[in-house]
Amino acid sequence: MGRYVARRLIQFIPTILGTLFLLHLLSTMTIQIVGDPVRALFGENAPPQEVILQLQAQYGLDNPCLEQTGNPCIGMFFDRLGQYAQGDFGVDFRQQPVMDQFLHRMPITARMATIAIVFETVVGIILGMLAGLRKDKFADNFVRVSTTLLIAFPVFVFGSLALLFFGLKFGLFLRNSDWAPEWLGQMFQIGYNPEYPWLSLFLPGLVLGAFSLAAIARLTRTSLIENLRSDYVRTAKAKGLTTRRTIGIHTLRNSLIPVVTYIGIDVGFLLGGSIVTEAIFNAPGVGLWTFQAIGRNDTTIIIGVVTILSIVFLVANLLVDILYASLDPRIRYE
Amino acid sequence: MSDLSAAQAATAGEPGAAVEGASGSTRSLWGDVRYELSRSPVFWVSGVLVLVILLMAFFPQLFASTSPNSRGACPLQQARVAPTWEHPFGYTSAGCDMWASLVWGTGKSVILAVLVVAGIVIIGVVTGTAAGWFGGFTDTIVSRITDIFFGLPFILGAIVFLAIFPTRNIWTISLVLTIFGWTSMTRVMRGSVIATKQRDFVDAARALGATDLFIIRKHILANSIAPVIVLATIALGSIISAEATLTVLGVGYQRPTVSWGLLVADGQNLALAGFWHLLVYPCAFIVVTVLAFIMLGDVLRDALDPRSR
Numbered sequence: 001m002g003r004y005v006a007r008r009l010i011q012f013i014p015t016i017l018g019t020l021f022l023l024h025l026l027s028t029m030t031i032q033i034v035g036d037p038v039r040a041l042f043g044e045n046a047p048p049q050e051v052i053l054q055l056q057a058q059y060g061l062d063n064p065c066l067e068q069t070g071n072p073c074i075g076m077f078f079d080r081l082g083q084y085a086q087g088d089f090g091v092d093f094r095q096q097p098v099m100d101q102f103l104h105r106m107p108i109t110a111r112m113a114t115i116a117i118v119f120e121t122v123v124g125i126i127l128g129m130l131a132g133l134r135k136d137k138f139a140d141n142f143v144r145v146s147t148t149l150l151i152a153f154p155v156f157v158f159g160s161l162a163l164l165f166f167g168l169k170f171g172l173f174l175r176n177s178d179w180a181p182e183w184l185g186q187m188f189q190i191g192y193n194p195e196y197p198w199l200s201l202f203l204p205g206l207v208l209g210a211f212s213l214a215a216i217a218r219l220t221r222t223s224l225i226e227n228l229r230s231d232y233v234r235t236a237k238a239k240g241l242t243t244r245r246t247i248g249i250h251t252l253r254n255s256l257i258p259v260v261t262y263i264g265i266d267v268g269f270l271l272g273g274s275i276v277t278e279a280i281f282n283a284p285g286v287g288l289w290t291f292q293a294i295g296r297n298d299t300t301i302i303i304g305v306v307t308i309l310s311i312v313f314l315v316a317n318l319l320v321d322i323l324y325a326s327l328d329p330r331i332r333y334e
Numbered sequence: 335m336s337d338l339s340a341a342q343a344a345t346a347g348e349p350g351a352a353v354e355g356a357s358g359s360t361r362s363l364w365g366d367v368r369y370e371l372s373r374s375p376v377f378w379v380s381g382v383l384v385l386v387i388l389l390m391a392f393f394p395q396l397f398a399s400t401s402p403n404s405r406g407a408c409p410l411q412q413a414r415v416a417p418t419w420e421h422p423f424g425y426t427s428a429g430c431d432m433w434a435s436l437v438w439g440t441g442k443s444v445i446l447a448v449l450v451v452a453g454i455v456i457i458g459v460v461t462g463t464a465a466g467w468f469g470g471f472t473d474t475i476v477s478r479i480t481d482i483f484f485g486l487p488f489i490l491g492a493i494v495f496l497a498i499f500p501t502r503n504i505w506t507i508s509l510v511l512t513i514f515g516w517t518s519m520t521r522v523m524r525g526s527v528i529a530t531k532q533r534d535f536v537d538a539a540r541a542l543g544a545t546d547l548f549i550i551r552k553h554i555l556a557n558s559i560a561p562v563i564v565l566a567t568i569a570l571g572s573i574i575s576a577e578a579t580l581t582v583l584g585v586g587y588q589r590p591t592v593s594w595g596l597l598v599a600d601g602q603n604l605a606l607a608g609f610w611h612l613l614v615y616p617c618a619f620i621v622v623t624v625l626a627f628i629m630l631g632d633v634l635r636d637a638l639d640p641r642s643r
Binding site for chain 2: 014015016018019021022023026027030031034035037040148149151152153154155156157160161163164168190268269271272273275276279280290291294295297299302303306309310313314
């Protein structure tokens with residue numbers, strides 16, 4: 001176990017450096033080809049040259065290698081790495097440090113992602129179990145059809161429709177009715193309400209988790225069906241163990257291992273999806289901030305946020321891999 | 335248009351033809367697959383849907399005679415007119431016919447998805463085969479590069495890249511989606527090639543003195559391509575979904591292009607004000623299209639993978 005963790009940590013270093021370098025390489029090459037974002041900001045009415053030079057210096061875009069197409073800007077990459085290590089992800093076009101604003105907005109996104117993960121794992125595993133234990137019966141067909149449908153709904157379609165029908169129509173009905181308690185109406189809100197930091201993120205959380213719910217249900221179903229056919233389950237049955245114990249202890253625990261790995265990959269999907277969901281539900285988290293930065297073409301925010309989120313994603317995957325090894329003793333590097 | 339369809343036909347036809355040629359004589363996997371598919375109602379439904387969608391993408395004039403971008407097609411006094419029995423789709427927020435806009439927008443999403451999938455299949459098959467067949471150093475390099483690309487979540491990576499581009503059209507968007515989309519194809523092909531490599535007929539071919547290139551062309555590709563076909567079909571759906579998401583976020587297609595994502599972006603706020611048709615129709619088109627490709631991929635997987643039967 002200890003050796004596995006050490007190896008996984010050592011492997012993590014080249015991966016994170018590689019991903020950061022990829023991000024750097026792609027962004028510098030694009031800037032080299034299509035031109036400087038500072039100039040693009042002003043369009044036709046370019047300000048005097050000194051102003052542009054000063055702005056470029058502020059945003060860290062004054063490096064001469066940005067004008068040499070094809071130059072990978074290695075030096076600039078190491079400068080950036082040094083800044084990242086100190087928590088400096090640049091300033092946005094309004095001179096605010098990206099990291100400060102990120103930390104300020106992170107709690108909302110983290111709460112929404114937590115709701116999504118809890119929802120998708122609990123409901124997804126239950127649905128997957130129902131389907132896997134009753135293969136080819138009604139429950140199985142129902143789960144298969146409904147998960148296929150869920151996968152076909154892009155987050156923004158699901159979000160817009162949920163906002164229209166649940167947030168607005170159903171939620172308004174609840175909030176205007178006499179019998180419904182206050183918290184129930186807040187669960188189907190059309191936007192974020194700071195007085196209810198968790199409840200008003202309920203609907204966006206469900207929307208965000210819907211896609212992965214389908215994936216988890218299918219994953220649980222497949223691995224449950226595969227494990228139910230395995231030798232150790234037959235042995236357990238032959239020993240005379242109760243069905244509850246064979247399924248609950250023997251099969252389910254083994255079937256959930258792929259689900260744990262999926263949650264690691266899912267963090268990346270949730271972070272991307274939060275941009276869409278927060279924009280639709282107007283929740284002032286990292287996603288909405290990024291969405292607004294896209295609208296203003298504020299490149300430094302976009303690059304900074306994506307860099308931070310990629311690091312979050314890689315760290316989440318590292319943790320999941322370590323958890324994976326502690327759940328499954330077969331997983332060892334030799 | 336014509337070279338697009340030619341490119342598509344080339345990529346779709348090549349692996350299929352190789353497969354048929356390689357496994358014709360005995361009771362082949364592919365004969366089995368054909369039998370399995372022809373009995374599946376889901377295959378017929380999704381197959382017909384996909385054909386209609388492709389027809390709509392390449393020949394929109396068959397379904398709606400006037401393009402919403404043609405002169406005088408969008409009188410402003412019709413803006414946001416709600417659906418009626420004569421006009422079940424109503425008019426868009428710009429006054430264009432909703433049905434015509436949706437039909438002419440099909441190509442923007444579907445042709446882009448075809449381009450991207452063609453790109454990722456070519457990259458995935460080449461790199462995956464190289465990694466799986468040669469192993470060792472080649473495998474290490476390819477796998478590490480795949481890991482690095484995998485470290486960048488798909489939508490986030492695409493956003494950064496597209497946000498810096500001042501002009502975004504079908505070529506830039508498909509370039510970016512190809513750059514971030516090829517990794518899973520490589521992984522699948524690599525795994526599949528490694529499994530095929532251990533089969534006896536590969537040893538036999540080598541014992542007879544066949545070269546690497548010959549074995550790859552005649553045996554490996556034909557026997558490893560099945561999972562790639564499944565993934566490519568599903569990827570057509572997920573690329574359409576990703577493009578629409580990026581467009582809604584504002585880093586995809588730009589006006590005056592007619593595309594589904596832009597129609598959704600227009601409809602999003604107006605739907606809350608009561609113009610539900612502006613949102614529901616474009617969403618329905620996206621969902622049905624994505625669903626058709628995913629169902630087709632699922633059916634193909636069930637037919638190609640005997641274990642799941």
